[in-house]
Amino acid sequence: MQIPYNAVERPDTGLYNAKLGIWLFLASEVMLFGALFSSLVLLRVNATTWPHGWEILNVPLATVNTIVLISSSVTMVMSWASLLEKNFAKFRRYLGGTILFAFVFLVIKAFEYGAKFEHGLLPSTSNFFATYFTMTGLHGLHVIGGIIVNIYLWGPGSKMWTTDPARFINRIEVAGLYWHFVDLVWIFLFPILYLL
Amino acid sequence: MEHVATAPHTDHAHLHEEELGFLRNYIFSVDHKVIGIQYGITSLLFLLFGFSLMMVMRWQLAYPGQPIPYIGEWFGEMNAPGGIMLPEFYNQLGAMHGTIMVFLGVVPLAVGAFGNYLVPLMVGAPDMAFPKLNATSYWSYFVGGVVMLASFFIPGGAANSGWTSYAPLSVIATAGQTYWLIGMVFLITSSLLGSMNIIVTIIQLRAKGLTFMRLPFFVWAQLVTSFLLLLAFPPLEAAGILQLMDRLAGTSFFMPSGLIVSGVPMENSGGGSVLLWQHLFWFLAHPEVYVLILPAMGIVAEIIANNTRKPLWGYRSLVYATVFLGFMSFIVWAHHMFLTGMGTTISTFFQTTTMIISIPSVIILTALIISLWGGSIRFSVPMLFALAFLPMFGIGGLTGLPLGLAPTDIHLHDTYYVIGHFHYVVAPGTLFALFAGIYFWYPKVVGRSMNSTLGKIHFWGSFVSINFIFMPMFIQGLAGVSRRLYDGGAQYTHAQGVLYLNEVMSVAAWTLGLFQIPFIFNFFWSIWKGKKAADNPWESTTLEWQTPTPPGHGNFLKEPVVVRGPYEYSLPGASKDFSPQSES
Amino acid sequence: MSDFHSIDSRTHVRKYLYVFYSLMVLTVVTVSVSYVHLPFIAALIVALIIASIKAALVAGYFMHLISERKMIYALLVLTVVFFVALMFLPMLHHSDPGMVG
Incomplete structure (x- = not known):
């Protein structure tokens, strides 16, 4: 017997395995980041002083980064749509774009961290910087994870397009769901850390 | 994942072994049965170690x-000079x-071993939904275990802030705590991957007709357990990351302002909340209690139905109660956390929910006890353990009620009463159920039965002695x-009257x-010498x-089609006293 | 693979682009508002509303939640309930009028 419902949907649930899997994973990610947001709120509510993000963080740079990450999300969903059109070359261009944007995001992030370190602003400086570095750092690790998966699917993993195209489209959709989630976390991190 | 896709079914096991060689077959296997056995053996070793x-x-x-x-000299001059144990x-x-028994012993045995081996078989699936992820999950657990063990050998030794790792004590503790946190990150990752896999397997890979x-x-119990692991563990992972930051990057998530340790003011920026750790920790650790008990209940239910030769009483109530x-x-x-200075409003909220949660536990236990009524009980070894589970879990559960009410908890909090309470749930409760499960499914896994006299x-022996361990704890508590107290209360006024215990x-x-x-002895001897x-x-x-015994790669010789419920024993008019789910 | 195959993919692509433009506009709006330095509570409410709209757009269209299966909805509702518990019960701990410590 082979494992069923890798490529096609199970009729009664309407889902293929990996789609249910990734949503379960994302649910656990919601709880992970949820716990961090909860901690942030608790610490801030109880703090005697807490700076506004815009006073000490670089808002223009973070705005650029927001735009970069949103763009990477669009190219991701476009790469999936290209596969539905059976246009493999276009798929690769878009997915390549996503990977590129992700790298740009990390480079900008690195500049931001570097500038903070230069001014002696470290996680131990205050609980504001502690939460800032921890949350953006964990988000950054998620970006790196996404880059690794996407590079695999862009390169060696894309061979599956010729052997099992239906399952490959599923894989891109699942990778996309993860990537959009990373984008979604940033959509909340950005205003909460930088703009308030 | 599908190396055997084209081979005819009957030769699967054989072909698979020849193609892949020893390493891929027995060490880095992706077959759920091999991974289940790996989980089983590793976790049993950890249980033995934790017990030692x-x-x-x-x-x-x-x-x-x-x-x-x-054995006093084994621990070295650092830990036990002259064989006398240091505090x-x-x-x-x-x-x-605590850490080893809960995170490396019971949960991996109950969910990792039993869940992995049995869930795909019980739902009629060829394997888990994501076999490679399954192997990743085991190896992540393995690494986490190695990190935990390694921490005994570093300067300052292993973590020493209790299994709860309360801050700020844990933040200023020796390096063992860092190992503990890193180990936990691996264990949490393992649990997350494993629970995802079990949920997808149950929902997606059920055989035809298996509504x-x-x-x-048992499968229901595993499903609910997996959801608990999936959604409750991430907050502890977050807390672990925050504590790692506190220890390694000098942040103050859990470090309050103005903390003075041994007369020296701490240099942290301060402003953290020690209670934040407790909230995040218990957000996991309370569901964890149900992670420990639900698979045990599942095992006991299977064994009771089988050994009473009649359907479980109130199957639907059992399922709804579990959910x-x-x-x-x-x-x-x-x-x-009643003693952390919480206000009355929130205490009342949590007391109320605690009383409410005892209702489904009572429903489950009652349904299992009523299931015995009128059955022609076979007192096999697994059944003995399963029967013992019922009163033992009952004692554990009922003694929990005074702890769930703030006024009585003030007296009992952090006493031996608490230890007695949760050990009754986990040791003669869960562990007995797990023993029952081992005796019950051993013949399917190995192809030979364990000796029933042994x-x-x-x-x-276990039943009598375990009660002599935990019953006196209630009296002391x-x-x-x-x-x-590391001297057992010798220097403690309250303890003098009960010290003899x-x-x-x-x-x-x-x-x-x-x-x-x-x-x-029985476990190993029966592998070769047990009755076929x-x-x-x-x-x-x-x-x-x-399935064939032991099941080969791909499990079923032909795709099972389920035609009836799981406990159709002694059906009137049937030719034998059991009607398998897949037989028409 | 889902029903998307049958739908004309050009309408899809157009939809994604509209979402993209909306996200850009909302990003600019939320940043501009932050330069006004509203009182904290007002700023918080505005920022969270805009972030929630952006999140809904991403989840709804890029992640196709707008036409997803019931089981996924059920899972997410469950997660949100626990998330809310995790978010607000600890806060209650600190703002409880009957607090002793």
């Missing part, structure tokens, strides 16, 4: 300040006993003896250790018994 830590601690509690006989070492043993209300109760229990377990956590010695408990603990020897078992030696109805 406790047997050493019990010497110190019974005979404080006296050198440990025979610091006692704290390490205590913290690691949700035809699932064996409700799982849901409620997320909003009771702060009953562990099994009965194991059972009666009610007298007010704190759970964390320490020796009773310690002797009982070592006796319990002795009575595990027949089990260990048929495919369905217990005449059971569920799908796992409809």
Whole structure:
């Protein structure tokens, strides 16, 4: 017997395995980041002083980064749509774009961290910087994870397009769901850390 | 994943072995049965190790300040000069006993081993939904275990801040705590991957005709357990990351302002909240209690139905109670924190939810007890353990009620009463159920049965001695003896009247250790010398018994089609007293 | 693979682009508002509303939640309930009028 419902949907649930899997994973990610947001709120509510993000963080740079990450999300969903059109070359261009944007995001992030370190602003400086570095750092690790998966699917993993195209489209959709989630976390991190 | 896709079914196991060689077959296998066995053996070793830590601690509690006989020198001058245990070492043993038993022993055995081996078989699937992820999950657990063990050998030794790792004590503790946190990150990752896999397998890979209300109760228990692991563990992972930052990057998430340690003010920026750790920790650790108990209930339900030769009483109530229990377990956590200065409003909230959650537990236990009524009970070894589970879990559960109410908890909090309470749930409760499961499914896994005389010695010896360990704890706890005294209360006024019980408990603990020897011997001896078992030696109805013994790669010779519920025993008019789920 | 195959993929692509433009506009709006330095509570409410709209757009269209299966909805509702518990119960701990410590 082979494992069923890798490529096609199970009729009664309407889902293929990996789609249910990734949503379960994302649910656990919601709880992970949820716990961090909860901690942030608790610490801030109880703090005697807490700076506004815009006073000490670089808002223009973070705005650029927001735009970069949103763009990477669009190219991701476009790469999936290209596969539905059976246009493999276009798929690769878009997915390549996503990977590129992700790298740009990390480079900008690195500049931001570097500038903070230069001014002696470290996680131990205050609980504001502690939460800032921890949350953006964990988000950054998620970006790196996404880059690794996407590079695999862009390169060696894309061979599956010729052997099992239906399952490959599923894989891109699942990778996309993860990537959009990373984008979604940033959509909340950005205003909460930088703009308030 | 599909290396055998084209081979004819009958040759699967054979071909698979030849193609892949020893390493891929037995070490880095992606077959759920091999991974289940790996989980089983690793977790049993950890259980033995964790229990050994406790047997050493019990010497110190019974005979404080006296050198440990025979093995005292093993611990080195750092931990036990002249064989006399230092308080610091006692704290390490205590913290690691809890951590190992819960995170490296019981959960991996209940979910990793039983869940992995049995869930795909019971739902009629060829494997878990994501076999490679499954192997990743095991190896992540393995690495986490190695990190935890390694921490004993670093300067300062293993973590010593209790299994709860309360801040700020844990933040300023020795390097062992860092190892503990890193180990936990691996264990949490393992649990997350494993629970995802189990949920997808149950929902997506059910055989034709196997509707949700035809699932064996064990599968339901695993499903709810997996949801608990999936959604409750991430907050602890977050808390672990924050504590790592506190320890390594000097942040102050859990470090309050103005903290002074041994007369020296701490240099942290301060402003953190020690209670934040407790909230995040118990947000996991309370559902974790149900992670420990639900698979045990599932195992007991299977064995009771099989050995009473009649359907479970109230299958639907069992299922609904379990789902409700799982849901409620997320909003009771702060009953562990009544003494942290919480206000009355929130205390009342958590007391109320705690009382509510006892209702589904009682429903489950009642349904299992009523299931015995009028059955022609077979007193096999697994059934003995399953029967013992019922009163033992009952004692554990009922003694929890005074702890769930703030006024009584003020007196009992952090005393031996608490230790007695949760050990009744986990040791003669969960562990007995897991033993029952091992005796019950051993013939399917190995192809031979375990010896039942040795099994009965194991059972009666364990049953008597384990009660002599935990019952006196209630007496000590009610007298007010704190759970964390390394001299067993010798210097503690409250403890003087009940001090004699320490020796009773310690002797009982070592006796319990002795009575595990027949089990260990039986476990290995039966692999080669046990009585050969048929495919369905217990005449059971569920799908796992409809496979060859042991099941080959791909599990079923032909795709099973389910036609009836899981517990159709003694059907009127049937030719035999059990009607398998997949037989038409 | 889902029903998307049958739908004309050009309408899809157009939809994604509209979402993209909306996200850009909302990003500019939220940043501009932050330069006004509203009182904290007002700023918090505005920022969270805009972030929630952006999140809904991403989840709804890029992650196709707008036409997802019931089981996924059920899972997410469950997660949100626990998330809310995790978010607000600890806060209650600190703002409880009957607090002793």
